[in-house]
Amino acid sequence: MMRGMTTTERRRDAERTKAEILQVAQREFARKGYAGARVDEIAELMRTTKRMIYYYFSSKEQLFIAVLEKAYSEVRAVEQKVDVAHLAPVEAIRTLAELTFDHHDAHRDFIKLVAIENIHQAEHISKSPVLANLGTPVLDLIERILAAGKASGDFVTEADAVDVHMIISSFCFFRVSNAHTFGALFGRDMTAPENRARLRKMVGEMVVAYLRGAGAADVT
Amino acid sequence: MMRGMTTTERRRDAERTKAEILQVAQREFARKGYAGARVDEIAELMRTTKRMIYYYFSSKEQLFIAVLEKAYSEVRAVEQKVDVAHLAPVEAIRTLAELTFDHHDAHRDFIKLVAIENIHQAEHISKSPVLANLGTPVLDLIERILAAGKASGDFVTEADAVDVHMIISSFCFFRVSNAHTFGALFGRDMTAPENRARLRKMVGEMVVAYLRGAGAADVT
């Protein structure tokens, strides 16, 4: 009884073990990919043994799904905190873009997991009921900002929430996910500290410029 | 003698065999990832046997590198053909963006290979001397367009060629690479035919709008 009781350090702690497995597994999957990650290696990097992985997660695939679920839920938790309701449309969307940038910057393992999941045609996400309908909150937020911007006349471009989310995401995601090949081919590390501030500013300006309609063919 | 001689269909043809191996391998690597792809499976999908893979490419890793080299060189060949020199700066950059869009759209396997290579920290690209300094041609082109745009007063934003290339690439790349998870979470297939034209127009407008400086904080 009393699950949370830890006055004396327990040697056996299910929650702790599960958490450690997830943490180590996340790093391994992010670094080696799904097929490239080794269950034995994950086990060696923990205090517990391989047996525990199967005790709590049944299979490598289930473990990967659990890692994805945990990572996505953490993302969601952060996104909920974004408060841009009190800002004017232009500043609201700019801020959202910059916060998205910060978030991607801070959760690089998560980005890699998503990239891996895309290589596998999102087959694991499909198997998880937890992960469906997880995108709607952001879309609602963007929708409100867009409506306000249209009403105030700041936004001219015809674009829906999904489009805008895609613009922002693509930039922030690519910067992290493709840093290696981009760096190898163009000699610039997009994730280097000295480039951070400039690129962060770029996302914001890009979305705002686009929504203002300055890119249309009939504009001078 | 006479390598190209093929009046009678030869049963033994090194070039043909090598080409088929590369083609099949490209598809397998793109679908399963590097570690996920199986040499035996690649062999089964060809007319020849696994022995030939090792006869011509020595190892799985070398094969993957060869696939990357072939894919990148094909990309480069297409990019060389882009002729935007005669266009005005705004139309030139817009056209470049749209052509990049088309190119990514047409070479999805290549996109996936690059994504895979990024998961593996571009370690294979680094091992290939062929693949270094491959990005410069595009950068030169963009540089010229930017200079012309600055001179004509069309472009106001301070951004160099690498930045602009990144904006364009991120959008085009993300659309293909993340189509699966994006579709699963937001219910829209970015690669579906009905979205193609709209998104293609978006890249162009986005870059142009950004370069015109409409996103800056001090612009009304």
Place this chain on the structure above:
DNA sequence: CTTGTAATGTACGAACTGGTACGTTAGTTT
């Protein structure tokens, strides 16, 4: 037509890898 060699096919092995059978211990309940 013989002979040399590039190209190809067959069979197999050593190491790895996901997964499990079985035994043990800590902590809780009564």
Place this chain on the structure above:
DNA sequence: AAACTAACGTACCAGTTCGTACATTACAAG
């Protein structure tokens, strides 16, 4: 304090996977 169960450890196996030793054949040269 006995008994019960969740949590954990060890040893191991069966299937897979990259790679190779060895045999063979098509083709070109002289």
